[in-house]
Amino acid sequence: MNIVVCVKRVPMTQEVDLEIDASGKDVKADMLAYVLNEWDNYAVEEAIQLKEKTGGTVVAVTIGSEDDEEVLRRCLAMGADKAVRVDPGDRPMDGLVKSRILAEVVKGMEYDLVLTGVQSDDVNDGMVGVLLAEQLDAPHAAVVTGIDPQDGGAGVKVELEGGMDELSRVNLPAVLSIQTGINEPRYVSIMGIRKAAKKELNVVPLADLGIDEDALTPMTTVEEYFFPPETEGAEILEGDAASVAEQILKIIKEKGVSI
Amino acid sequence: MGEIFVLVEHRQGVLRDISCEMLWKANELCTGLSHTLTAVLLGGKDEPFVNEIAERADKVLVVEDDRLEAFNADLYKGILSSLIQEHKPFITLMPQSPWGMDLAPSLSVKTGFPLATDCVDILVEDGKPKAVRQIYNGKIFSKVALRDADCYLMTVRASAFPPDAVEGRAGEVVKLDVPADLPEPRREFVKFEDAGAGAVDITQADLLVSVGRGVGEADNIEPLKELAEKMGGLLSCSRPVVDKHWLPKYHQVGTSGKSVKPKVYLAFGISGAFQHVAGITGAGTVIAVNKDKKAPIFRVANYGIVDDMFNVVEALKEQLS
Numbered sequence A: 001m002n003i004v005v006c007v008k009r010v011p012m013t014q015e016v017d018l019e020i021d022a023s024g025k026d027v028k029a030d031m032l033a034y035v036l037n038e039w040d041n042y043a044v045e046e047a048i049q050l051k052e053k054t055g056g057t058v059v060a061v062t063i064g065s066e067d068d069e070e071v072l073r074r075c076l077a078m079g080a081d082k083a084v085r086v087d088p089g090d091r092p093m094d095g096l097v098k099s100r101i102l103a104e105v106v107k108g109m110e111y112d113l114v115l116t117g118v119q120s121d122d123v124n125d126g127m128v129g130v131l132l133a134e135q136l137d138a139p140h141a142a143v144v145t146g147i148d149p150q151d152g153g154a155g156v157k158v159e160l161e162g163g164m165d166e167l168s169r170v171n172l173p174a175v176l177s178i179q180t181g182i183n184e185p186r187y188v189s190i191m192g193i194r195k196a197a198k199k200e201l202n203v204v205p206l207a208d209l210g211i212d213e214d215a216l217t218p219m220t221t222v223e224e225y226f227f228p229p230e231t232e233g234a235e236i237l238e239g240d241a242a243s244v245a246e247q248i249l250k251i252i253k254e255k256g257v258s259i
Numbered sequence B: 001m002g003e004i005f006v007l008v009e010h011r012q013g014v015l016r017d018i019s020c021e022m023l024w025k026a027n028e029l030c031t032g033l034s035h036t037l038t039a040v041l042l043g044g045k046d047e048p049f050v051n052e053i054a055e056r057a058d059k060v061l062v063v064e065d066d067r068l069e070a071f072n073a074d075l076y077k078g079i080l081s082s083l084i085q086e087h088k089p090f091i092t093l094m095p096q097s098p099w100g101m102d103l104a105p106s107l108s109v110k111t112g113f114p115l116a117t118d119c120v121d122i123l124v125e126d127g128k129p130k131a132v133r134q135i136y137n138g139k140i141f142s143k144v145a146l147r148d149a150d151c152y153l154m155t156v157r158a159s160a161f162p163p164d165a166v167e168g169r170a171g172e173v174v175k176l177d178v179p180a181d182l183p184e185p186r187r188e189f190v191k192f193e194d195a196g197a198g199a200v201d202i203t204q205a206d207l208l209v210s211v212g213r214g215v216g217e218a219d220n221i222e223p224l225k226e227l228a229e230k231m232g233g234l235l236s237c238s239r240p241v242v243d244k245h246w247l248p249k250y251h252q253v254g255t256s257g258k259s260v261k262p263k264v265y266l267a268f269g270i271s272g273a274f275q276h277v278a279g280i281t282g283a284g285t286v287i288a289v290n291k292d293k294k295a296p297i298f299r300v301a302n303y304g305i306v307d308d309m310f311n312v313v314e315a316l317k318e319q320l321s
């Protein structure tokens, strides 16, 4: 199977005090550390496992700046054969614009499957995969936790709510958005990344794709970022660990739980 | 007078909560705008919950066909896009659920109408809808405008709005024919499978000791298991703990796991993503331990401890022995 996998670099935001920048429409990025989007990590692993089973190639694609090449190198180290970065310059992009760019890139390739993550950890749109499918006029499935290639198609497991799964069969080529837990992503060492530096990483300026300006107009624009409105929030228990533990046990007993 | 559409979600003959939540919000929007509220039900023959919907809408458009009993993006997209072209609803609300995420973006491309996903609120300013969204794991909110259009599409986050019915609506149920030119679906439903059952049932526990990714590694689960046993509670967890195979799926709390209703829920190293928090709305008291004082879990917890979880776990174990 020939598989294209779309990946994105995202900031880590746990244990970080985010600040909104002067524009009021973005966060200050200089203090942040970045990683491969969690969902995309599973998507790349899935692509590579499918390739190991069925043959073919895996191409990783990102739309981003030179800094974002770091996640492509990681994909190459995991086993992707080739990587492509589309450089969008500093134009505003929403999910629609990204899907149009990705569609143009994918159209130029031979593919049986395109994999994306279910959502990106920063903006939480959860839309690029299915938008891309529609641009390619390909069938799709969102929130996929299992892929079983069968002749001409694939059995697909989709995760619903409450521990329920839905099994279906999809025609290929198809676009699938991958959910966490579908596999166990392999470990990537610094050595591995160094070794993969020899693999092909093409940079494509957006202009080379020849997409007309109209198609690159976002359907949404951010008007403002703000901090979560004040809520009552939690009453913070103070003191050393022993005193906190005492307070916790007291609360638990008060709530009618016997321990 | 304009119209607002709500695409109701249902499964195996049951209306899903998110449908009522969307109808609640649509009712509020319709009241403010003097629009009418139209629920759209695509389903199998004689779905049993039509009245539940009618009580919450001015009109229910029903398209019934065996092929629509289970969700199918190709068919839903085909029918909805022609209904939207015909009625030109100001806003169409859909759920940000696995099915909604499968449908809404393709409907947006098909109709050319702009889409904002995962809205936790919807405002109307100068006659234009604005989406309020949560980003960066709930640490930042954003207000988003949509490109000018005749119709707008929005998906709504679960539990963002109450599921309550509003007095005074008794919607007319209008059955429509299945369009003759329905496309051949490119994806076929096979069956549902229950992946959630297992050795323990966390939904019945009075006390849950719940672990999140903050636990760090598989070996660190053991002290929490011991704590849960010492307290006479059950061990539960967030999704990453299951994804990493540190605990089996039946321990998972949240939208894709179990909804729980313990008297006390102790959350250790859980950030408080909405998919997790949606599973603990029924909990009596939530006590959260997290190193990050800005973790969103502290917004929903009753009590918070800003500390390394293992300090607190050890101290609790000491007090109990």
Ligand SMILES: Cc1cc2nc3c(=O)[nH]c(=O)nc-3n(C[C@H](O)[C@H](O)[C@H](O)COP(=O)(O)OP(=O)(O)OC[C@H]3O[C@@H](n4cnc5c(N)ncnc54)[C@H](O)[C@@H]3O)c2cc1C
Pocket: A014, A015, A118, A119, A143, B211, B212, B213, B214, B215, B237, B238, B239, B240, B241, B252, B253, B254, B255, B256, B257, B258, B268, B269, B270, B271, B272, B273, B274, B275, B276, B289, B290, B291, B292, B295, B307, B308, B309, B310
């Ligand atoms: C369709 C869909 C369905 C989903 N369903 C679910 C679901 O059912 N249930 C669910 O839980 N998630 C679900 N998720 C995932 C959800 O979005 C979050 O990714 C997940 O809940 C995060 O889990 P977490 O809080 O354990 O991890 P993180 O978000 O990584 O948080 C870890 C927390 O631990 C803290 N921490 C780290 N070390 C320590 C320490 N030593 N002591 C104290 N605190 C520490 C950090 O500050 C951080 O706040 C779903 C996602 C999608 C897209």
Ligand SMILES: Nc1ncnc2c1ncn2[C@@H]1O[C@H](COP(=O)(O)O)[C@@H](O)[C@H]1O
Pocket: A006, A007, A008, A037, A039, A040, A061, A062, A063, A064, A095, A098, A115, A116, A117, A118, A119, A120, A121, A123, A124, A125, A126, A127, A128, A129
């Ligand atoms: N800049 C990008 N470059 C390549 N793929 C992307 C980009 N942004 C999003 N994606 C893909 O789309 C998925 C869903 O992202 P989103 O719709 O932004 O939540 C991600 O998991 C990626 O697979």
